[in-house]
Amino acid sequence: MTAYALQKAIHDYLNPRGRPDPPTLDPDALHARYGLGEAEVRALVEADVAALYRLGVHPVLLNSFARARVPRDRYRAALAELEAGSAPTPPSGEARRG
């Protein structure tokens, strides 16, 4: 699986405009609609910033999701933890194209 489906799920969740069936973070629905695996579903439901980053979510999309779902302090702590773990810092989109 590429990160495309995971990112599509995030994008749909954040941008429900005009959709008759606004997406939720229901695990069964995430699996059925997007074909997400257990790790992806768990990362989304728990709004696990570090896990989503490692799964390849584009940083700008991840930021939108985190701002909507995660307290600011927790969000920054997750990124700081990633940095302390020497997470790679890929160029925008180059390694995260979908």
Added chain:
Amino acid sequence: MAELVAAVAASHAPMLTAAPDTAEPGQRERVYAAMAALRRELEAARPDALVICSNEHFTNFFLDNFPPFCIGVGDRHVGPAEAWLRIPRGPVPGHPDLGRWLVERALAEDFDPAFSEDLCLDHGIMTVLHLLDPERRIPVVPIVQNCAVAPMPSLSRCYRLGTVLRRAIEAWPGSARVALIGAGGLSHWVGMPGMGRINAEFDRWFLDRLAAGRVEDVTALTDAEVERAGNGAHEIRSWLTVAGAVAQKRARVLAYEPITAWVTGMGVITYADGPAPGE
């Protein structure tokens, strides 16, 4: 003939409105004072329309279709997208005639923007607009640029977009007064390790280039060189579009503050003549 009556640019940052008090008070006040100066400048310029260049944050587009540029041609837009921005969500008046004219003239100059009648405006435009026209009285033509997902339009292409916009505005058959606003971050890291870091050296170099009229030094940068100031630094494209519209003019820097709490280098510039705040 329409007239370009103002050209300005400012950093956008969600915390500018969502949590302004997190900044060190002196820094916050200097940025707000500069934004107030821009507001006064716009009020004096009496624009009939605002053309606002900012960038796409996955608000309107996704990886299935991510245009380099999209011009909003709706008779109204809606914003902000983010409920937590502490800006009332509601309609923003559009200027469909001007928007469509900009698209048509761009196409005539072999520049191929997408267009949309249904753009949702996020913090990129709404934070700056909220400080410049909080009552949303002036119709807006939003232009969203891809400053996030590679491959992005080149820096020089974004600069040239500004020259096209300038010619289009001046060729418009109406008698409108148009202000051009760039709204994009300077250095910052978004959604990745490093968030909160600011490359003030890059920011000051960039602003110095605009103030010296040496934009070619900036457009010569590669994306990798820009990224030394963070993945969010690609948003300087919106500033370059404004620079392209005013061609040889030199920017006047009204403020620059590296505000860690807002995770962004906060700059404010104008291309109008006159003293800086406090002079």
